[in-house]
Amino acid sequence: MDIARIATTRHTCKAYDPSRKVPAEQVEQLKTLLRYAPSSVNSQPWHFFIAETDAAKARIARSTPEGSPYAANLPKVKNASHVVVLCARTDVDDAHVAALLAQEEKDGRFPTPEGKEMQNKGRNFYVGLHRSDPQDMQAWTQKQVYLALGTLLLGAATLGIDATPIEGFAPRALDEELGLAEKGLKSVVLVALGYRSAEDFNAQLPKSRLAAESVISAL
Template sequence: MELLQDLNWRYAVKKYSTEKVDEQKIELILNAINLSASSCGLQPYRLFVISNEELKLKLKADSFNGQIAESSHLLVFAAYNKITTQNVQDLVSLTAEVKNVSIESLDGLFVSIDSFFRSRTDEQNRHWAEKQTYIALGTALVAAANLRVDATPMEGFDAELFDKLLGLDEKGLHSTVILSLGYRDEANDYLANTKKVRIPLEEMVHTLN
């Protein structure tokens, strides 16, 4: 299957070339992320796409991940700080518009989702939102591989610095995980031509019939 070929091709690139990714491919990856699975359909995160070289250098700061600055584009997945009733109302309004139904017909949906999040602490909802970003990250990795765009997911970054430079706190967001995009520098990346290492499928998968 092409999907398995795509996934076997990809790896976490350690060294990028200076070649830039075409904006059309970036747009396709962003559309794939937007179509990613999301609990309740709430999509409790926003995505920041950074190609500005000066800003990427500032964001790298003292991080050991040089890919932050070397990448063609850097994607920052920023989760909601809290889930509000307005967030839920916005989802219901959008659902009514897209599905061409009345908002009143979705009262049950609104009450169900809103009551769930209001029954939990802000910290619980913040943690939930963070986990949702990783589902989107997974979609981004598959989409990038399909387009033969290299990608490196990273948690090794200064979240406080990112939040400050991108003004995330005033937007009600916080950086959770980042993804660099670009093209591998095969001559200088020690992983570029090595085989992917994964445990055998029979060890990974436990089938219960």
């Protein structure tokens, strides 16, 4: 597989064909990518909502309504095959940390009791660095969500699925629509998934990035 070719040919889709749907088996692969995305100290401080029905996408579209600054994203949300809402936990509390440790033990990550204790101490130390400041905790958890975002975008391109990362939406409206505050979550970014239509002008344009020597240096 030529990953560099995928990176240089994938693009942000600007218009979707509403008649084309991502096959269920590929959606399952994308779910796996989200679940197994990397995160700091394996904190996994996220939740992902996936909309595929018109009714579900309409709920998300309430955060990109006509007449709003985000209206340009409304057709993407409505016409995409699937839309993913990537959310961050508002706190990495003791219950979540305990659930992580229990899952790791179930999955066989601790050959010795000492290994389990080291993992627990190490993760609690780093989580504790962020707990004292809610704004810092929010910034930290959102960084982990963006790791999952990158994983999803590259994975979708590998499967030949078009994607659009969307920060242009009203997070408060979406959080209220999905009842996220009650779940201890906050919406961070959306991703539309599907297949481009003929109106996707971006597919015809060459990609543009700064020269390698201006962003990459050897030490």
